[in-house]
Amino acid sequence: MSAKKRLGALAAATALATAALGLAAPAPAAAAPVAFDNGQTITDTSGNLMHAHGGGMLKVGGTYYLVGEQRDGYLFDQVSMYSSTDLVNWTFRNDILSAESDPELSPANIERPKVIYNARTGKYVLWAHKENGVDYGDAEVAVAVSDTVAGDYDYRGSFRPLGYDSRDMTLFVDTDGEAYLISAADVNYDLNVYRLTDDYLGIEELVHVFDGYHREAPAVFQRNGVYFLVTSGATGWNANQTQYATTTNFPEGAWSGWSNAGNATTFGSQPTFVTTVTGTAGTSYLYMGDRWGPQWGGKPMDSEYVWLPIAFPSNTSMSLTWYSTLNIDAAAGTVQGVVGTEDGSPYATKFVNANSGRCIDVPGGSGTDGTLLIQYGCWNGAPQAFTFDPVYPGSKVGAIANTATGKCWDVLDQSTAPGAAVGQWGCWAGGNQRFALRAAANGNHLIVAQHSGLCLEVAGSSTANSAAIVQNTCTGAANQQWDVTGL
Template sequence: MSQRLAALAAATALATAALGLGAPAPAEAAAVPFDNGQTITDTSGNLMHAHGGGILKEGNTYYLVGEQRNGYLFDQVSMYSSTDLVNWTFRNDILSAESDPELSPANIERPKVIYNAATDKYVLWAHKENGVDYGDAEVAVAVSDTIDGDYDYQGSFRPLGYDSRDMTLFVDTDGEAYLISAADVNYDLNVYRLTDDYLGVEELVHVFDGYHREAPAVFKRGSVYFLVTSGATGWNANQTRYATTANFPEGAWSGWSNAGDATTYGSQPTFVATVSGTAGTSYLYMGDRWGPQWGGKPMDSEYVWLPIAFPSSTTMSLTWYPTLNIDAAAGTVQGVAGSDDGSPYSTKFVNAGSGKCIDVPSGSGADGTALIQYGCWNGAPQAFTFDPVYPGSKVGSIANTATGKCWDVLDQSTASGAPVGQWGCWAGGNQRFSLRAAAGGGHLIVAQHSGLCVSVSGSSTADGAAIVQSTCTGAANQRWAVTVR
């Protein structure tokens, strides 16, 4: 039990004694605490590998399927089961790199499993790449007679010829199944109706054109359908946004609305679980806090699960809670407030000349905000993530964990002395920086479009001094210590 959960249990016991209360009611006793924003250990004591995945419920048992990677490459799709959504038991590696020659090497991402009642088959879909680059942009399909059996690989393809990356599946109440996937190099989201056997695509039924959204998750509450998505900023977390309709999938759809903070508490959505029981139905946001954001691997990633609140029938909100009390039998998911504010990272850039840190002044979320140096502290304005352009690369984008905005040489300037600020992440050359070992220790941070180095203006040691780009000399005002977490 973590210190946080132990303290929670002790406080609950103390409050019960002080109020003269007897043993808790059975429904309260069934609630199990979930320690949020952490890795999960299964009932055998092993790290649970189920990222980018989804939930399928059968009887009173929830089955969680997700990615297990060997470094950045596909190793297995792993399945776990639980009756309380907190304690998970490993069931099987339902698909592996050895299942088919096409899968070694490969990237298999965002696996989802659905059940086809007409064929009595379990069907797995996933995003598939060739393990070398992301040029395939295909879906992969596998099938099994049992939920946790060895799935028979059926092959991969581009749905109706469209490229397909981040994806999810959704089965409506009428049994129709749908594939929702990022297309047009992540600028569109396509919604396809599947064939009756769920093994192929029948038709393209809706396109979200040009919104640059990925990581889709769909759920239905009452008569309203919610489509939850992230922006397309690589491993770096960003603002979750959602749209709604009463007529899935054709719409009309609402506009996009925000949920959670600017980085969704450092996470990216993967699924929304419907938790139904004797006391009603709750909806559980499930997100991945990806390890590469702090220099780790995908399997270092953590789980961010949050109860979804509904201010109205067509709106949703996410609030950070360090602990959840989950009663799967009752269908309740309740957040427990604490001192942990959900800020996941503390990667800082400390200047060798001044000893001060790169800072987003006042934590502003505005595009064009110029970066400064300031005395180092443990605040989110000084916490950043690095998203490499490919696994292991020292070139990538750098984003603030509070605002979700990327470092940006403003106005795409190539001039020495031009300010470095923040802007919405868009993968432009003026948002690409390389980390190079410096002869005097630490790193030089080089803007890729200009070849100039990120520097403290004028070698100042003062709080508030501007961060600019300038000709690389290796001087102390250009050398940065990168401290992770």
């Protein structure tokens, strides 16, 4: 008897014995959680980079489908669709919409695509933010439809919903089958909530306006009868503080005020979607964010994925904690974070000039906006202690805030001119408050203002106390080199 037949006979005999004794057959071993490497690009099962930025997710049967942007530089190339059963290993399925799908789409910007299923019509419907590829003056939504989730979508055109401008957007289907578009309007100062028509292809009515809050990148989910609207501030590609509002009466409200989730840059990400992961052990809620490449001088195609389990301190509150690894068991419905060496937290540091040996200082620890930064003899005082808040954990690009005042370094008046003064201002995540730490000679760093490309230096190569800190053309001279302690 062959080894295979002996094993088969042994298994059969064991099964017969188990049945004879009235014992239950042993349960199959549970699948192990799969590790998700957070804050990275994702490679699909064919070994290619996955491009599903600004995306959304839906589940069909036991399979998750992730749809998102693929760009040619900054312009629309495709809306790409990927599938997975474990939320970690993704297989490319199709470019469901492309620049060749319609003359209107070449050139174009197609951003934040979302797909929902209409149970009434049996159709899959895609909505996205659409621009003309030249400027952002269109501010429209685009609509396409397919009979299958990963098929070629038939482009139905673009329009402004009820005449309102529309930029960052998402879709949400409530438990009663009603579908909604939530989009940034009034040049991103408002968020409008629209009810869709029964076929999900048009707008039925405007049902709520978040007026004047300057929020974008919306994502909506419902948990235990509470609806959460997750948003970012409007600071372009630069990440900022995620905030959310809640209601038990979607969408009309009353809505709560805005509350913070995550740190000041949401760990270098901007929200795009919240996925509900339901399985045998319960339900988890997965925050999905984009760590946009232009934050560090890259392109949208360089962007990375930040996915985080959402915690709920109460039924009407949520929180986000950085984890470098997630253990995801999609069958069980569990998403557990694993703390790594990168925690995304700001860290205290000093900036010592290589030419003078003096430290960057906020004179007198003043909390006044516009206070000019100077150099001064180093001492262990809070006016010389700063926190570097990276746009994502481990990045050398970020905001720099004084521990005494809480104000951020700021190239004043957003000037791009050589010699412009550097001071402090209330933190707002603008490009003139983002600085790159670039390696220089002798283990030092150059500090490069991201909006201007100029380097911070001690004016005039002075070695005296109170000399001003300014930006200037990068030369690598000693007065532009900084020993950055604590990195």
